[in-house]
Amino acid sequence: MEALNIFERNVKWRFQNPVTLVMTLVQPLIWLVIFSTLFTGSSNGDVGYTAFILPGILVMTVLSGAGISGIATYSNKENGSFYRMIISPIKRGSIVLGHIFDAAVLCLIESTVLSIIAFLMSVRIGTGIFGLLLAVLLLFVVIFFVAGISYAMSMVIPDENAFIAMINTLTLPLFFLSTALLTKDQAPGIFKVLISINPFTYAIDSFRNLIIDNSVNWMQYGIAIGLFTALSFVVFTIAKKTLHFNTRL
Amino acid sequence: MEAIKVEKLSKAYKNNTQALNELSLNVKRGEVFTLLGSNGAGKSTLINILTTFLRPTSGKVTILGKDISKNTKEIRREISCVAQKISIDSHLTLRENMLFQGRLYKMDHSSMEERMETLISSFGLEDYTNERVSTYSGGIKRRLDIAMSLMSSPKILFLDEPTVGMDIESRRAMWDIVRQVSREMNTTVFLTTHYLEEADILSDTICIMQDGHEIVQDTPQNLKQYTTKQVIKQPTLDDVFLALTHERRS
Numbered sequence: 001m002e003a004l005n006i007f008e009r010n011v012k013w014r015f016q017n018p019v020t021l022v023m024t025l026v027q028p029l030i031w032l033v034i035f036s037t038l039f040t041g042s043s044n045g046d047v048g049y050t051a052f053i054l055p056g057i058l059v060m061t062v063l064s065g066a067g068i069s070g071i072a073t074y075s076n077k078e079n080g081s082f083y084r085m086i087i088s089p090i091k092r093g094s095i096v097l098g099h100i101f102d103a104a105v106l107c108l109i110e111s112t113v114l115s116i117i118a119f120l121m122s123v124r125i126g127t128g129i130f131g132l133l134l135a136v137l138l139l140f141v142v143i144f145f146v147a148g149i150s151y152a153m154s155m156v157i158p159d160e161n162a163f164i165a166m167i168n169t170l171t172l173p174l175f176f177l178s179t180a181l182l183t184k185d186q187a188p189g190i191f192k193v194l195i196s197i198n199p200f201t202y203a204i205d206s207f208r209n210l211i212i213d214n215s216v217n218w219m220q221y222g223i224a225i226g227l228f229t230a231l232s233f234v235v236f237t238i239a240k241k242t243l244h245f246n247t248r249l
Numbered sequence: 250m251e252a253i254k255v256e257k258l259s260k261a262y263k264n265n266t267q268a269l270n271e272l273s274l275n276v277k278r279g280e281v282f283t284l285l286g287s288n289g290a291g292k293s294t295l296i297n298i299l300t301t302f303l304r305p306t307s308g309k310v311t312i313l314g315k316d317i318s319k320n321t322k323e324i325r326r327e328i329s330c331v332a333q334k335i336s337i338d339s340h341l342t343l344r345e346n347m348l349f350q351g352r353l354y355k356m357d358h359s360s361m362e363e364r365m366e367t368l369i370s371s372f373g374l375e376d377y378t379n380e381r382v383s384t385y386s387g388g389i390k391r392r393l394d395i396a397m398s399l400m401s402s403p404k405i406l407f408l409d410e411p412t413v414g415m416d417i418e419s420r421r422a423m424w425d426i427v428r429q430v431s432r433e434m435n436t437t438v439f440l441t442t443h444y445l446e447e448a449d450i451l452s453d454t455i456c457i458m459q460d461g462h463e464i465v466q467d468t469p470q471n472l473k474q475y476t477t478k479q480v481i482k483q484p485t486l487d488d489v490f491l492a493l494t495h496e497r498r499s
Contacts, residue, residue, distance in 0.1 A: 005352040013340045080336020087300045088353040089325040247302060 002090050006098025010072065011105055024065040025110045028057045032114055036121070051123045054114070055207030056180025058139060059200050061110045063171045066146035069103035070154030071163060086247045096151055096239045103147035104140055111139060123211065131210040134221060141228040142203050148235035155242035179204045202227055250314050252278045252405055252437040253299065258308030260294050260461075268294035270461035271308070278404075280453035281431050281438040285445065285490065291461040292441040293333065296409045299439070300330045313404060326354065329403035333410045335390045337397060339383040343374060346382060347397055354401035361400070368396040371429065388419045395426060405437045406430060412447060420447070427451055445486040455486075457493055464493050 036050040076082040157163045178200045206224035209217045253276035260269040276282040297303040310317040351361035412420040456466040
C-alpha cells in the first residue's frame with residue numbers, strides 16, 4: 001500500500017512527461033528497425049535476424065530505461081519531495097519499491113511497443129502465449145534488478161551528471177559483452193568468458209529460446225529467473241540500506 | 250512534559266564544518282517557539298536533526314518524551330515540517346498532493362477526506378482544489394505546503410524560515426496562519442527565522458543562537474530586559490539580538 005502510493009505519484013509524473021518514454025525508446029528502436037534489417041542473413045539458420053536480435057534489444061531497453069531511472073532521485077531532492085517522504089513514517093523499502101514499479105511501467109510499455117514493431121516485421125513467439133507470459137515475468141525481474149541498482153547508485157553518487165556518465169559507461173559494455181548481437185560460440189577467446197559472467201547473457205538466451213524455439217527450455221529459463229530473482233533480492237536490500245544510511249548522515 | 254528537549258547537541262559534517270556545538274534548548278507543549286539566528290547559525294541543521302533527517306554527532310534529543318535515536322518511527326508519526334523551499338509536487342493537483350501526504354502517514358480514506366476538507370476551508374484553498382499545482386502563485390503554493398504538512402494532525406509543526414523572500418503582505422498572512430495552527434489546532438510550532446519582528450510578534454519563547462550554540466532562551470518580553478540593564482531605554486528585539494551576538498563575538 002505504501003509502495004503503491006509512491007508508485008502512483010511517480011507514474012502520474014511519467015505520463016505527464018512522455019518525453020522520458022520516447023527518449024529512452026529511440027536507441028532500441030533504431031537497433032530494431034535499422035540494424036536488424038541491415039544485418040539480416042548474418043544470423044543462424046533460417047531464423048530472421050530481427051527475431052534473433054529482439055531479446056538483446058529488450059535488454060538494452062531495460063538497461064537504458066530502468067538504468068537511468070535513478071535520476072528521479074535528484075529532482076526529488078531538488079524539489080523537496082524527497083525530504084517530505086524521508087521524514088514521514090513510511091518504510092524505506094516502500095520508497096525503493098515505488099521507484100522500481102515506476103521503472104517497470106516505463107520499460108514494459110517500451111518493450112510492448114518494440115514487440116509490436118517486431119511482430120509487424122514478421123517476428124512470432126515460438127512458445128506462444130505461455131512463452132509470452134514467461135518472457136514478461138523474466139523481463140520484470142530483470143527490470144527490478146536494474147532499477148534497484150540505479151536507485152542505489154543515485155543514493156551514493158552525489159552529482160546528477162556523474163550519475164548519467166556512470167550509467168552510460170556501464171550500459172554499453174553490459175550490452176556488447178552479452179549474447180545480444182551474437183551467440184557465445186561466435187565470440188572470440190576471452191570474450192566468451194566475459195559473456196559468460198555477464199548475467200544479462202542468461203536473460204537474453206532465455207528470451208531467445210522463448211521467441212525462436214517451439215518449446216520452453218526450462219533449465220535455461222530456471223537459471224535466468226533464479227539468477228535475476230537472487231540478484232534483485234540482493235540489490236533491493238542494498239538500495240534500502242543506501243537510502244537509510246544516506247538520509248541519516 | 251516538554252514537546253522538545255535538546256541536550257548538548259553537536260553536529261559536525263564530513264568536511265569538518267561544526268554546524269551545532271553543544272546546543273541545548275527546551276520547547277514547551279503548545280507554544281510557538283522561535284529559533285533566531287543569522288545565516289549559517291545552524292538553524293536548518295537543527296531542524297533536520299529534529300525532523301529525523303540527519304543524525305547528530307553527539308548529544309540527546311527527546312521529542313514528546315521519546316528519545317529520537319531509539320523511537321524514530323514513532324516520532325515521525327507525530328511531527329511534520331514545512332521546509333524552507335516549497336516542497337509540493339507540481340505535477341499533482343492540490344487534492345492529489347494532500348492525499349499523497351495523508352497516505353504517507355497511513356491515514357484511512359475517510360479521515361483523509363475529512364481532514365482535507367477542513368484544511369482546504371481553513372486555508373482558503375477552495376478555488377484551487379482540482380487545478381494542477383504548477384499554475385498556482387507562490388503564496389498559494391506556500392499555503393498548500395503548510396496545509397499538506399498538517400494533514401496528519403502533527404503534534405509538532407516545524408517551520409523552517411517560512412516567510413523568507415515574501416513581501417510584507419504575504420508575510421502577515423503567514424503570521425495569521427501560524428497563529429491559527431498554534432491556537433486552533435493545538436499544535437506546538439517550532440519556527441526558525443532571521444526576521445526579528447516576526448519572532449517578536451509570534452513567539453511565546455525565543456532562543457537566539459549563534460555559531461551552532463544557544464546564547465539565550467526566554468520570552469520576547471524578558472529578552473528585552475537584557476538591554477534595558479545597559480544603555481537602551483525601550484529596546485526592540487533587534488537591539489537585543491545585536492547586543493547579545495556582538496557581546497559573544499567580542
